Amino acid sequence: MTAVGIDAIEIWTGKLKLDLAETFAPEKGEDPEKYTKGLGLHASSFPDAHEDIVTMGANAAKRLMDRKGLTPDDIGRIDVATESAFDNSKPVSTYIAGCLEQVYDGDFHHANKGERKFACIAGTQSLDDAYNWIKAGRNRGRSALVVATDTALYARGDPGEATQGAGAVAMLISEDPSLVELSTDQGYGSADETDFLKPNQQFPSVDGKRSMQVYLARMREALEDYESVAGASHPDDFAYIPFHTPFPGMVRKAGLLGYRHMIRNTTVEEELAEEIGLQPREEDYEDREAYEEAIRDHMDDLKSTAEYREWYGEVIEPTLSIARQVGNWYTGSVHIARASALKSAAEAGLDLADKRLLVGSYGSGAQAEIHAETVQDGWKDEIEQLNVDDQIDSRYDLSFEEYENVHDRHNHDKTIEMEDFTVPEEEFVFTGRGRMNERLYDYVA
Numbered sequence: 001m002t003a004v005g006i007d008a009i010e011i012w013t014g015k016l017k018l019d020l021a022e023t024f025a026p027e028k029g030e031d032p033e034k035y036t037k038g039l040g041l042h043a044s045s046f047p048d049a050h051e052d053i054v055t056m057g058a059n060a061a062k063r064l065m066d067r068k069g070l071t072p073d074d075i076g077r078i079d080v081a082t083e084s085a086f087d088n089s090k091p092v093s094t095y096i097a098g099c100l101e102q103v104y105d106g107d108f109h110h111a112n113k114g115e116r117k118f119a120c121i122a123g124t125q126s127l128d129d130a131y132n133w134i135k136a137g138r139n140r141g142r143s144a145l146v147v148a149t150d151t152a153l154y155a156r157g158d159p160g161e162a163t164q165g166a167g168a169v170a171m172l173i174s175e176d177p178s179l180v181e182l183s184t185d186q187g188y189g190s191a192d193e194t195d196f197l198k199p200n201q202q203f204p205s206v207d208g209k210r211s212m213q214v215y216l217a218r219m220r221e222a223l224e225d226y227e228s229v230a231g232a233s234h235p236d237d238f239a240y241i242p243f244h245t246p247f248p249g250m251v252r253k254a255g256l257l258g259y260r261h262m263i264r265n266t267t268v269e270e271e272l273a274e275e276i277g278l279q280p281r282e283e284d285y286e287d288r289e290a291y292e293e294a295i296r297d298h299m300d301d302l303k304s305t306a307e308y309r310e311w312y313g314e315v316i317e318p319t320l321s322i323a324r325q326v327g328n329w330y331t332g333s334v335h336i337a338r339a340s341a342l343k344s345a346a347e348a349g350l351d352l353a354d355k356r357l358l359v360g361s362y363g364s365g366a367q368a369e370i371h372a373e374t375v376q377d378g379w380k381d382e383i384e385q386l387n388v389d390d391q392i393d394s395r396y397d398l399s400f401e402e403y404e405n406v407h408d409r410h411n412h413d414k415t416i417e418m419e420d421f422t423v424p425e426e427e428f429v430f431t432g433r434g435r436m437n438e439r440l441y442d443y444v445a
């Protein structure tokens with residue numbers, strides 16, 4: 001059977017940076033360590049005046065097409081995942097195709113285009129759509145371009161303001177992929193939840209604490225569903241577990257929950273029992289409340305054990321390096337977690353071919369999805385092409401007043417003129433609006 005999966009990946013970060021410890025925390029009168037240690041974030045990326053979800057997505061896609069030597073004829077499908085769309089009818093993928101047609105010979109007229117929406121999980125759903133399209137034999141030898149692009153902005157003063165971010169991830173989904181093969185082992189945890197939503201408004205209505213509980217509850221449900229097809233999972237089965245990362249502190253909780261679940265009834269649980277006891281079993285407690293309290297105490301003990309800390313350091317921590325510098329990219333977030341992990345393995349000289357990843361995606365509203373992937377032979381050559389560190393380092397460092405201007409500039413209800421902080425070069429830029437209020441773009445050579 002032909003392998004299908006991610007052949008190539010490219011990342012484009014918004015070109016501005018808000019330093020959370022140095023710039024944001026002092027203005028908010030908060031301890032910088034709330035951000036760097038508690039949330040696990042050092043900085044957020046923001047879009048410059050000439051950037052938006054279209055330019056960031058098109059710029060990531062162009063880097064990917066150039067690097068792979070692709071022409072529009074090689075692409076049979078363009079799906080954009082976003083929760084920052086500015087149009088209820090015309091999909092962002094048409095704008096991105098229009099941008100790319102400015103710079104390539106040929107066109108995307110025979111490519112199927114769409115837009116996926118389910119909060120942050122839509123990027124992974126778009127990967128699934130592409131996988132299914134290829135597996136169904138409808139791709140005529142062509143690849144799918146999946147672009148996850150977002151400007152994750154919250155209303156000023158909202159607790160979510162600390163976890164903003166902006167950037168795009170472009171992925172090429174192909175037969176015989178170089179990076180990872182997707183598997184059919186997949187599980188879902190999905191329920192009608194009210195944790196984060198944007199009822200025709202730009203900035204989210206969010207119940208942050210609730211969203212963290214829902215993330216964990218749905219992720220656990222997805223893991224159980226995954227195991228019902230793939231069999232019981234063990235912490236040693238996977239080289240890395242990239243999770244959706246709204247902020248690394250969320251993944252700290254998800255990693256612990258996953259580990260506790262995976263070691264239950266294994267020799268790892270038995271060995272740890274000498275130090276921290278066996279995991280509480282619900283049937284041993286009078287009521288749910290007493291059981292949950294015992295679980296919380298046990299988790300506190302578990303996270304301090306050397307075994308857990310070593311596993312977390314190897315399997316989870318490497319997935320967080322990019323997120324710590326750029327914040328939440330919504331639909332792209334789990335895909336930068338995978339890229340962070342592979343990049344760290346390449347830097348450490350590890351041989352990952354044939355190793356497996358377990359990928360945990362989440363979208364508020366709410367749905368979690370867990371699936372397995374197998375790293376392919378060409379992974380290292382592919383991942384070494386990323387220049388994300390250079391992009392992160394060359395962002396313009398905003399003062400707090402400048403940040404407020406940038407936030408206003410990207411507020412759809414305000415019309416704020418703002419000078420660019422960076423000089424566009426070899427990239428698509430937003431140039432204004434046309435007669436039907438459509439957005440206009442140019443390529444700056």
Ligand code: COA
Pocket residue numbers: 031032033034035037038039159160161162163206207208209211212215246247249250364
């Ligand atoms: N040093 C170290 N850690 C500190 C600290 C300090 N000085 N001050 C606070 N912290 C820790 C807190 O203990 C907490 O960690 P914990 O949850 O492990 O206990 C963490 O930093 C965050 O602090 P908290 O007071 O809970 O932050 P908050 O009330 O401002 O809100 C969110 C945090 C995540 C709820 C908020 O940013 C939000 O709503 N984000 C958007 C929604 C979201 O991303 N949800 C995730 C699911 S998709």
